[in-house]
Amino acid sequence: MTDKKQQKKEQIMLASLGLFASKGFYNTTIPDIALSLKMSVGNMYNYFKSKDLLAKEIIKFVSSYFGKKIRAINEENISTKEKTRKIVEIYFQTAIVKPEMLDYFLRIYLSTREVFKDGCEGMICVNDFVTEIMIYFEEGVKCGDLRDQDFFNAFGLFMGYLGGMVFLQGENVLPKKLNEYVDDVSDNIYKALSA
Amino acid sequence: MIKLIEKIEGEAKLNFHFKNNKIDKVDVDFMSTRHIEDILKGKSPLDALVINPRVCGICGHAHLIATVRALEDCYEKIEISNKAKIIRELTLNFELIQNHFKWFYLTIFPLFGLKQNVMKAVTPSQLMGKAIALFGGQYPHTSYAIVGGVVCEITQMDLIKLEHYIDETIGFFEKNLLDVDVQMLQDCDNVMNLLSKSGDLVDILNLIETNGWLEYGKSYDRFIVFGESSYFAKGKSIKTRVMHNLSLADVLESASTTSFAKSVHYHGKYYEVGPLARAMVKKTPLIKDAHRKYKDSMFTRILARVCEISQLLLHCKSLIAELDLSEPSYIKPKMEITSFNSSGSSAVEAARGTLIHKVVIEDSLIKSYEIITPTQWNLCGGVNENHGVSQKAMIGLENTEIAELVFKSFDVCSVCTTH
Amino acid sequence: MKKKVRILWLGLITCNGNTHSFLNYTHLEQFFNDFEFIYHPIIDSEYSLEDIISQDVACDILLIEGAIADDFIKADVLGIDIIKKYSNIVSKIVTVGTCATFGGIFKESHYKNVSGLHFREEKRTEKYNHLFEKTISISGCPIHPETLVSTLYAIKKGLDLKLDSYLRPKEYFAYTVHNGCTRNEYFEYKVDHHHFGELEGCMFYDHGCQGPLTHGSCNKILWNEINSKTRAGLPCMGCTEPSFPKQNLFSTKKNMGIPEFLPVGVNKRVYLTLAGITKAFKIDRLQKKLFDD
Incomplete structure (x- = not known):
């Protein structure tokens, strides 16, 4: 794929994310997306053959976005405690700056499984992200900072907590701003996971 | 005079003291050790399954089986399928058989002035x-027997191959060692009937007779067998009187001041272990007959070792017939061996005789491990005037060559002895 | 009569396992047409050990079996003195087995400075540097007989053997033990349930199999011509490697369920990415028993 085509695809995905967040996934059609980008519907189909395919590409895109951010953290020469804080920070930061990304992940990917069952089995479409979390865990245990335990046990604690906070923020029930929770939340996570 | 005994899986030194031109006393000295028991300390118990076969390159499999049984003995209750038990017994028997072939053609042959026959040693050994x-x-050096059974699953097709290996080995035995149908040999109770046959075993036995060595190599005429199996019986035989009531607790090791090998005694007495001991306790007709005529001499000892080959081969065939392939090979123990403090011991019959392992597990690790090898029973020097089994067998002989032959008739394994 | 290559097989701190594994070579008769042992631990030889020690016997290749220590005594002389003498006489040295190459199991014995000839585990021992060029390592506990014999023939023929950094012939040690394992598919497709006593399943995930991270030809040139440990269902213990024996050999070291040691040369990110993808799919054939209807 040419860079130009890739750029266009990303543009479409970003626009879709915005529409999904405001209108809802089912209420958004391909013509809606084309219209928002001032593209012809026919041209849209050159990039994505269907809305389901677009949906899958978007989750990969989101996963890859987080994957790259966490990878950069993983590659820093810092303690697991600091890494934990940075991952939490990135996550909350994204929720604030690009709420539609996390909204997509939490409200669409996780709850609209019938769209993703074919082609996004297991964690395939979020592999980039999960791989980096795995590396963060594995290295944390190896260097003695984190306690060895079942992966999903730790993963559930980490992601469930973050997802929950972002959800509460989305419902406007948090008394403080989300980024003010970074220290406490990362502290709690680290305490729960540390050796 | 001191003689270096070579090619016994290492070396040993025999220091002969003569009186009136006859050997009066022999000091046996095994010169080096590898501290296996210490290496095991602090290791995970299951790692002993990998380390212990490396006690010995020729009988390491017996060490594996002894290890797995000692570890299983740590459990109050553990379920092992009959299939796994049979498979373990089969492979242990195969190792005994390859040992005996190697000993006969590599060690005994040259001592009778015959050329060492490497090919006859390795052909059946490779099959086994x-x-x-x-x-x-x-x-x-496999570690396939693990706590709970064996790691392998086998099929009918595997058994077909297995039977070929066994039958080919039987054919080799009949063609080379003794020109008698092994089934008939099983029932033979007169050793004289064998001496007119042909075969490498017959040649050796006849050489013993023609050289006038029939009286050589007698020791205490006391035998002991601890390792029970579907073929071997546990017991001791003292001048043909057999008793089956034995306790491992009465086996004691004592360190020697001169040799790395510790001597082993039962109720303070030295006993011979190995194929002759097994045949005496089991009352194998042919060996009983030889014993009646030649007591525990080198003749009987060599005969017993070689005849054990055919007996075990036939027994293996009957074991295969008993295998129920629908049983599981492995039953996962209800508890991890590292989850409780315990101790266990085992005794198995290795090629050269009773092999004993004792393990103590504390805080998930091996706290201590003790290995008593067959060659310690047979070959270690006695304490003070109390001669060891092989020492006693060499007393009264007139030269060191024949003494070396008597010594090696016990099938010496230096690496095992000193582990 | 053609001149045979003369070999001294010297056993030091050893169990003799390599000696016996060598006897499993299937074409020994052919071997003895071309080679002779001036001394061997169990095969009769022209010279006794005492002769070897007291004389300078002509010899082409020195084989060392067993770990080497400063104070290990064999037949009243220091083992290292025998090495010193014969390493000058021979044109090639082969360390036979993991003990002689890396120290192996017996590096933990109580002798002084126990190691392989050139390595103690991964670390170079400087002591025999002058012999480095002369040496070929055949690691393995025990060695595979074909690996040893073919290497001896390569020396005889003067072939230019490519060696890895531990002086092991690449011909045998460029492969991993995983190559050719009959349980490969369970690894490739991350079918991670294995139970001992079954034909199915891969021992990498839970039971400590080091096949993918161990250099050796066990599943290419089978053992005793018929089988291998991993095919039988026994985890590879990594016996050809400098680290042999590691601890807890029957369990896989994992951190939060992720294996700490990964296939040779495979980056963790790559491994986890591929594992994540393959794990997402359920392959029915590999979930079932092999012989199910």
């Missing part, structure tokens, strides 16, 4: 190696 590898993946 294949038979072990069929289950264990390789020989030597």
Whole structure:
């Protein structure tokens, strides 16, 4: 794929994310997306053959976005405690700056499984992200900072907590701003996971 | 005079003291050790399954079986399928058989002035190696017997191959060692009937007679067997009187001041172990007959070792017939061995005789491990005037060459002795 | 009569396992047409050990079996003195087995400075540097007989053997033990349930199999011509490697369920990415028993 085509695809995905967040996934059609980008519907189909395919590409895109951010953290020469804080920070930061990304992940990917069952089995479409979390865990245990335990046990604690906070923020029930929770939340996570 | 005994899986030194031109006393000195028991300390108990076969390159499989049984003995209750038990017994028997072939053609042959026959030693040994590898993946040094059973699953097709290995080995035995149908040999109770046959064993036995060595190599005429199996019986035989009530607790090791090998005694007395001991306790007709005529001499000892080959081969065939392939090979123990403090011991019959392992597990690790090898029973020097089994067998002989032969008739393994 | 290559097989701190594994070579008769042992631990030889020690016997290749220590005594002389003498006489040295190459199991014995000839585990021992060029390592506990014999023939023929950094012939040690394992598919497709006593399943995930991270030809050139440990269902213990024996050999070291040691040369990110993808799919054939209807 040419860079130009890739750029266009990303543009479409970003626009879709915005529409999904405001209108809802089912209420958004391909013509809606084309219209928002001032593209012809026919041209849209050159990039994505269907809305389901677009949906899958978007989750990969989101996963890859987080994957790259966490990878950069993983590659820093810092303690697991600091890494934990940075991952939490990135996550909350994204929720604030690009709420539609996390909204997509939490409200669409996780709850609209019938769209993703074919082609996004297991964690395939979020592999980039999960791989980096795995590396963060594995290295944390190896260097003695984190306690060895079942992966999903730790993963559930980490992601469930973050997802929950972002959800509460989305419902406007948090008394403080989300980024003010970074220290406490990362502290709690680290305490729960540390050796 | 001191003689270096070579090619016994290492070396040993025999220091002969003569009186009136006859050997009056022999000091046996095994010169080096490898501290296996210490290496095991602090290791995870299951790692002993990998380390212990490396006690010995020729009988390491017996060490594996002894290890797995000692570890299983740590459990109050553990379920092992009959299939796994049979498979373990088969592979252990195969190892005994390859040992005996190697000993006969590599060690005994040259001592009778015959050319060492490497090919006759390795041809059947390789078949037995294949038979072990069929289950264990390789020989030597597999660790396929694990706490709870064996790692392998086998099929009818594997058994077909296995039977070929066994039958080919039987054919080799009949063609080379003793020109008698092994089935008939099983029932033979007169050793004289064998001496008119042909075969390498017959040649050796006749050489013993023509050289006038029939009286050589007698020791205490006391035998002991601890390792029970579907073929071997546990017990002791003292001048043909057999008792089956034995306790491992009465086996004691004592360190020697001069040699790395510790001597072993039962109720303070030295006993011979090995194929002759097994035949005496089991009352094998042919060996009983030889014993009646020649007591525990070198003649009987060599005969017993070689005849054990055919007995075990036939027994293996009947064991295979008993295998129920629908049983599981492995039953996962209800508890991890590292989850409780315990101790266990085992006794198995290795090629050279009773092999004993004792393990103590504390805080998930091996706290201590003790190995008593067959050669310690047979070959260690006695304490003070109390001669060891092989020492006693050499007393009264007139020269060191024949003494070396008597010594090696016990099938010496230096690496095992000093582990 | 053609001149045979003369070999001294010297056993030091050893169990003799390599000696016996060598006897499993299937074409020994052929071997003895071309080679002779001036001394061997169990095969009769022209010279006794005492002769070897007291004389300078002509010899082409020195084989060392067993770990080497400063104070290990064999037949009243220091083992290292025998090495010193014969390493000058021979044109090639082969360390036979993991003990002689890396120290192996017996590096933990109580002798002084126990190691392989050139390595103690991964670390170079400087002591025999002058012999480095002369040496070929055949690691393995025990060695595979074909690996040893073919290497001896390569020396005889003067072939230019490519060696890895531990002086092991690449011909045998460029492969991993995983190559050719009959349980490969369970690894490739991350079918991670294995139970001992079954034909199915891969021992990498839970039971400590080091096949993918161990250099050796066990599943290419089978053992005793018929089988291998991993095919039988026994985890590879990594016996050809400098680290042999590691601890807890029957369990896989994992951190939060992720294996700490990964296939040779495979980056963790790559491994986890591929594992994540393959794990997402359920392959029915590999979930079932092999012989199910």
